[in-house]
Amino acid sequence: MLTMIRSVWLVIAASIRVSPWQSAVCLLETLSNAAGLLQPLFIAWLITGAIERDPALVLRAVCCLVGSLTVVVVLMIIGNNARVSQYERVGFWFDTEISRLTSSIATLDHLQSAEYQDRAQTLRDHQGQLGFAFNGVLNALRAAVTGVGTLVLALTADPRMLLVVLAGLPVVLSTRWTTRWQTATDDAAAQPSRHVKHLLGLATEPGPGAEVRVFGLQNWLRDATATATRGWLDRRVGLARRQGLLESAGNVIFFVVAVIVLGWMLIDTIRGQVSIADFVLAATLITRLQMISESLQWSIRMLVRVSDDGGRFLWLRDYTAAQAARQRGTTTPPDRLSTGISTVGLGYTYPGADSPTLTDVDLELPAGAVVAVVGENGAGKSTLIGLLTGMLRPTTGSVLVDGVDLEQFDIAQWRSRMSGAFQDYARLEFSAQQSIGVGNLDDLDDRPAVRDALDEAAATDVLTALPSGLDTQLGTTWPDGVELSGGQWQRLAIARGMMRDSPLLLVLDEPTAALDAGTEHALFERYAEAARRTGGHGGVTLLVTHRFSTVAAADLVIVLRDGSVAEIGTHAELYSRGSHYAELYDLQARGYR
Numbered sequence: 233m234l235t236m237i238r239s240v241w242l243v244i245a246a247s248i249r250v251s252p253w254q255s256a257v258c259l260l261e262t263l264s265n266a267a268g269l270l271q272p273l274f275i276a277w278l279i280t281g282a283i284e285r286d287p288a289l290v291l292r293a294v295c296c297l298v299g300s301l302t303v304v305v306v307l308m309i310i311g312n313n314a315r316v317s318q319y320e321r322v323g324f325w326f327d328t329e330i331s332r333l334t335s336s337i338a339t340l341d342h343l344q345s346a347e348y349q350d351r352a353q354t355l356r357d358h359q360g361q362l363g364f365a366f367n368g369v370l371n372a373l374r375a376a377v378t379g380v381g382t383l384v385l386a387l388t389a390d391p392r393m394l395l396v397v398l399a400g401l402p403v404v405l406s407t408r409w410t411t412r413w414q415t416a417t418d419d420a421a422a423q424p425s426r427h428v429k430h431l432l433g434l435a436t437e438p439g440p441g442a443e444v445r446v447f448g449l450q451n452w453l454r455d456a457t458a459t460a461t462r463g464w465l466d467r468r469v470g471l472a473r474r475q476g477l478l479e480s481a482g483n484v485i486f487f488v489v490a491v492i493v494l495g496w497m498l499i500d501t502i503r504g505q506v507s508i509a510d511f512v513l514a515a516t517l518i519t520r521l522q523m524i525s526e527s528l529q530w531s532i533r534m535l536v537r538v539s540d541d542g543g544r545f546l547w548l549r550d551y552t553a554a555q556a557a558r559q560r561g562t563t564t565p566p567d568r569l570s571t572g573i574s575t576v577g578l579g580y581t582y583p584g585a586d587s588p589t590l591t592d593v594d595l596e597l598p599a600g601a602v603v604a605v606v607g608e609n610g611a612g613k614s615t616l617i618g619l620l621t622g623m624l625r626p627t628t629g630s631v632l633v634d635g636v637d638l639e640q641f642d643i644a645q646w647r648s649r650m651s652g653a654f655q656d657y658a659r660l661e662f663s664a665q666q667s668i669g670v671g672n673l674d675d676l677d678d679r680p681a682v683r684d685a686l687d688e689a690a691a692t693d694v695l696t697a698l699p700s701g702l703d704t705q706l707g708t709t710w711p712d713g714v715e716l717s718g719g720q721w722q723r724l725a726i727a728r729g730m731m732r733d734s735p736l737l738l739v740l741d742e743p744t745a746a747l748d749a750g751t752e753h754a755l756f757e758r759y760a761e762a763a764r765r766t767g768g769h770g771g772v773t774l775l776v777t778h779r780f781s782t783v784a785a786a787d788l789v790i791v792l793r794d795g796s797v798a799e800i801g802t803h804a805e806l807y808s809r810g811s812h813y814a815e816l817y818d819l820q821a822r823g824y825r
């Protein structure tokens with residue numbers, strides 16, 4: 233109940249924030265219904281006036297009917313138009329808020345959690361309904377006003393009408409259960425629906441297209457999608473059937489009681505114990521009660537929906553606030569590093585995982601050093617990078633920057649003092665200038681800065697191939713957008729990482745994975761240059777790579793194995809030990825010979 237009240241208030245507050253005036257105009261449509269509430273009474277007056285040949289009563293009835301009809305129509309026209317545009321605006325407000333909240337979480341741990349993903353998926357699936365929720369709240373208000381008004385009118389017409397009202401209650405009250413079943417079905421559908429989206433993506437997106445065709449997976453994917461869809465569709469169909477049965481049973485009860493009461497009143501009218509006007513009023517009100525019962529059912533369904541969807545939004549808001557509260561650091565990172573970055577007993581367990589991915593990692597990354605991190609697939613390299621950049625929060629131990637715990641730094645300021653190119657780089661479909669310039673928003677439109685960054689990333693030739701140079705629109709989602717190869721996109725991402733001048737931490741996480749040998753060679757030379765520049769103010773350059781030719785040039789090599797530091801030292805030291813590192817190095821050197 234509390235969630236429902238919070239959700240309804242959330243929707244109303246959002247509407248008022250979007251436009252107080254329009255929100256007020258929307259209320260007019262609700263008021264129009266109140267204006268129409270007394271129409272059955274005016275009809276009863278009209279009939280009484282006609283029977284009793286009372287022109288004054290007939291005139292009053294006609295004036296009231298015409299007046300109320302005019303008010304209803306005018307308010308409805310104004311209110312309806314306002315409602316349509318208002319719910320679109322409120323919906324847009326929620327869309328932007330959800331994007332803002334989701335991206336405002338400073339770390340990425342939550343994205344590794346299946347529970348978060350399921351909740352976020354349900355919220356995204358129902359995102360559009362939050363705008364419609366404002367409409368739902370107004371409809372519920374209208375149903376409540378009309379319901380109470382009609383109830384009072386019905387009881388004043390004849391006390392037996394109470395029986396009809398009571399007969400309508402079961403179907404109205406059952407709506408609360410059926411909507412709860414609906415919510416449970418929606419929640420249960422979150423994970424299968426994510427799975428179905430993944431399967432549909434495999435079948436329709438260009439990335440996996442070649443594998444799907446080479447391995448002839450089309451039919452297999454279609455069957456898998458059908459099976460996954462059926463899993464939750466069956467639940468939905470079953471739910472609709474149960475809902476239909478309950479509603480039909482409730483409607484039959486209402487109909488039977490209404491017929492009995494009307495028949496009873498008709499007999500009394502024939503006997504002269506009930507006036508014709510009261511009989512007509514009761515008959516009109518029974519039809520209206522039937523309508524109100526339906527709109528109350530709809531409103532309860534809507535309010536539960538508002539409560540569920542609003543509840544999910546409030547959950548995201550609370551979750552974001554809780555995450556923000558955990559980021560209590562206020563310390564400003566130093567302008568330059570004097571000792572470097574270190575880790576003490578660092579460990580990390582992914583949400584929902586049984587065992588830790590990293591354990592007891594103790595490292596000293598000296599200021600100004602170029603540090604290479606190597607290790608086999610799954611050794612924990614990206615996880616370590618996540619912890620050092622503050623994207624993941626350590627489960628145990630800590631990361632220290634010049635001896636100060638990373639947690640104590642203002643996370644936004646720390647982020648502004650680092651840069652890098654990441655394994656999962658973004659394909660930013662902007663102009664080439666912006667796609668690179670966002671690496672340092674202050675220089676977004678600075679052409680020389682972007683050209684320098686391209687040069688440092690050895691990516692100037694990517695620019696030469698673009699028809700309008702830096703002004704070229706990238707990406708096929710645009711009519712004249714130019715599509716790049718995987719390697720070209722990655723080189724733009726590296727250029728983006730070179731936009732900041734003096735990062736304290738420069739991360740290059742497998743930046744050469746999609747690059748050819750010539751580009752790789754050119755790039756390594758630039759890296760050394762960038763590292764010297766970063767090193768000038770004590771910045772640490774962290775390079776994750778599988779290519780040992782780069783590793784040899786690093787000041788320090790960290791070998792990770794099964795989530796722990798297996799070896800650490802310079803290339804020469806590690807190689808002379810003839811251990812795991814030397815084995816891997818020789819293996820790769822032989823491959824290149």
Ligand SMILES: Nc1ncnc2c1ncn2[C@@H]1O[C@H](COP(=O)(O)OP(=O)(O)OP(=O)(O)O)[C@@H](O)[C@H]1O
Binds near residue numbers: 583585589
């Ligand atoms: N979201 C996650 N949930 C649970 N386990 C995860 C998650 N992400 C990664 N892991 C596990 O953590 C381990 C280390 O992964 P990580 O990506 O850090 O390795 P890596 O050394 O960077 O590998 P690669 O060289 O293949 O990129 C892997 O065994 C992986 O299964």
